[in-house]
Amino acid sequence: MSAQNSAELAKTFEPAGLEAKWYAHWEQNGLFRPERPDAAPFTIVNPPPNVTGSLHIGHALDNTLQDVVIRYERLRGKDALWVVGTDHAGIATQMVVERQMEAKQDKRTNYTREQFIEKVWEWKHESGGTITGQLRRLGCSMDWSREQFTMDPHFTKAVVKVFVDLHQKGLIYRDKRLVNWDPKLKTAISDLEVETRETQGGFWHFKYPLADGVHRDDGLDYIEVATTRPETMLADMCVAVHPEDERYKSVIGKDILQPLTGRRFKVVADEHADPELGSGAVKITPGHDFNDFEVGKRAGIKAGDMLNMFDAEAKVVQTSDGLVPDEFIGMDRFDARKLVVERMKEAGFLIPHITKDKEGNEIAADFEPRTIQTPFGDRGGVVIEPWLTDQWYVDAEKLAVAPLEAVRSGAVEIVPKTWEKTFFNWMENIQPWCVSRQLWWGHRIPAWYAEDGEIYVAESVEEAQALAGNKSLTRDSDVLDTWFSSALWPFATLGWPDEPAAQPPFVSSEVETPASGISTTLDANGSGKSLLAKHYPNDLLVSGFDILFFWDARMMMMGQAMTGQNPWKRLYLHGLVRAADGAKMSKSKGNVVDPLLLIDKYGADALRFFMCAMESQGRDVKMDEKRVEGYRNFATKLWNAARFCQSNGITGSTSVAAPVATSAVNKWIIGEVVETLGALDQAMADLRFDAAANTVYHFVWDQFCDWYIELVKGNFDEETKAVAGWVLDQILVMLHPFMPFVTEELWHALGSRDGELIVAAWPAPEASVDAEAKREVEWLIALVSALRTAKNELGIAPGARLEAYLPEPSTQTRAIIEANPAAIERLARLTAIRFEAAPAGAAMQIGAGDANLIVPLEGVIDITAEKARLEKALAVSLKEAKALEGRLSNASFVEKAKPEAVEKARADHAMHAAEAERLAAALKRLG
CATH class of the missing domain: 1.10.730.10 (Isoleucyl-tRNA Synthetase; Domain 1)
Incomplete structure (x- = not known):
């Protein structure tokens, strides 16, 4: 490494060339992590961007803040390590490769799983990692010599070990529960991959007849239910009413019929039913609605007994009780919706929605139009279906205990502190975490199934076979949620679970992994300590608040569970980058800003x-x-x-x-x-x-x-x-x-x-x-600033030379003036400051420190004309300010006008008010 020689600076600052030059120089010379064996460590990890990704404005904010911190700590002499890498992004990457195959009239299912994964690796080596080059353009001083990938062998080893260890402790288990199911991708997805959109839908009302001739107290022999998803009634398992709702108390526990299927089920009491909403009765489909799932469990229905009416593509299938009419089998869910309504109407069980036309005549419609908050998969682009499936779950409730205590005790500081309440609320009410995904690309779940139904979880097929004896085993085809693997990022990137093999004096040859060639145990910085021992826990995590639960909280869970330590000491949560008008950026709005x-x-x-x-x-x-x-x-x-x-x-x-x-x-x-x-x-x-x-x-x-x-x-x-x-x-x-x-x-x-x-x-x-020097220079600055402002207000040429009078200066002020005559004349354009009374006549007063200087204006400006000009301009500004104030005090304008119009009115009012204040001050100067 050689330092650059000095050179005469170009007249014009042009950043492009020098950015490329210096980044290459820093990286090539190992300056992002110089050898500092005895220095105190400082460690941060980047939130690993998707390997399919490109730098967006959110990345620019997040990584800029991290780079500021790491460069600051490096300059302070720390052994500053910024761990960098990319996430394998299961769904996103598989979609990219499948789209490329589709463009060639090819598809994934034409290949074995192993052949397809080879194609994904080929794509990764050829096209993956665009974002890493873009991070370099931003100036991110990451330790690229240790760049990580969540599918690297050493990382996969860590992922498998965590799964097996947690399973042995009873913290990972297989269960039948509802998940967000994407019928296009045919996989479960996380809440973060679900986006809610407003769609135009309907609210249908139906009669469900009470069985065995039972009547309610009001004489009716049915219960009215309403739904935005009529198709799900094919899998209804009960009707819920509020336990205190007088209309239904007499029929709680009675049988009721679903008209299309003829299925008999109970009227159950549950506080989920809101007496004030609709009829106060709710049809319950526990296999296809998250709220209904909980109601069903409270009603004593086991998950294994809940009815499922959809296949992986959201087409109707026969339920386990065989009561779905044959004409529905194989239908798309939305086609089934139309047919359900049609058949219920034909049978007389549809309650029409009554409205009135302009003349007051009643009009009957099949449904009440509603704007529905509808979940869509952010990648598949289709409506998400709550679907009852067998998946792998993490017992997040137990794993949340240690992180909660860490934040409460101050062992982990959340900045800003206002996010603590949100953190506590979520962690205290946390649900089981579904970690399995129905994909080919990702960390395959280390579980094997025997024909007798037994499941064997082990780090290798050999270990599983040893546990199973001579049983024939089939490996689980699912992969792990990418949030599971990225939750290990703070310690798996530093070589965990290998033992920290510290070997002083430092051994220069690194311990390599077959794929990446990066050091996973010994610290290449010359300390002889293991990377894990020196750099874990990390010092800080910088993250967007939107992944507080998906990533940050889960890192805390995994860090505590697997290492007994918190992953970092501080968590800094930043906001989103929004458009200029405050709107959230989105491609559909066309307001996305490209940082490049x-x-x-x-x-x-x-x-x-x-x-x-x-x-x-x-x-x-x-x-x-x-x-x-x-x-x-x-x-x-x-x-x-x-x-x-x-x-x-x-x-x-x-x-x-x-x-x-x-x-x-x-x-x-x-x-x-x-x-x-x-x-x-x-x-x-x-x-x-x-x-x-x-x-x-x-x-x-x-x-x-x-x-x-x-x-x-x-x-x-x-x-x-x-x-x-x-x-x-x-x-x-x-x-x-x-x-x-x-x-x-x-x-x-x-x-x-x-x-x-x-x-x-x-x-x-x-x-x-130096307090005396500070007082002296600040006095000079105040004098020059005040004179320049006054000249501008009164229309006096900036270079006009004036003289000033200061009859009774303090000792300190006199000393300052006498010590700086050249500076006062050059900067303040005062030919002299006389320590005597000013002559009679128009003058302006200038404040500086404890002094009030008087500057005569006779012969400098036309006093009368200047007063007239200022008074006229002041009147205009006051009038405009008053008019705008009246508009802004009108609640109707503020509430109904476009936000940008209100904002402009406020800005204009502030501008005119400030101008009026300036003009009034100028008039006051003239006396």
């Missing part, structure tokens, strides 16, 4: 800084391209400041500690570095990314570029050159986690270095704030 296009346009540094500056704990990020452009301008501002310094003989510093300073302005800027560093470190400790970014931004733009350079311009003595070079170095180091590319380029342009900025030392000024 933003990088092409403005550079990765600008996008990264935007993400950090907008990431305020507990809030979503609203996309704002103008602000991304603004941060590109910020990078340009720094570039130009560095060019200016370079042109004045200022080079990089050779000292970590601050140089000796004697002038007030140099003492002041060193003190500003000290204060900025303190605020930045505190913000990073609190994971306040917005505060951290804005702290650096304010210091760079305002304190250094605007004021320090202005104050020292034309006076570059050796002390000032040393201080300016040192401060610029501190800026580059502090800004590097947020804007790594431009800072690395500037670092080398300012001088020959011993190493790269990415591994430089974090600032340690060994200096303090």
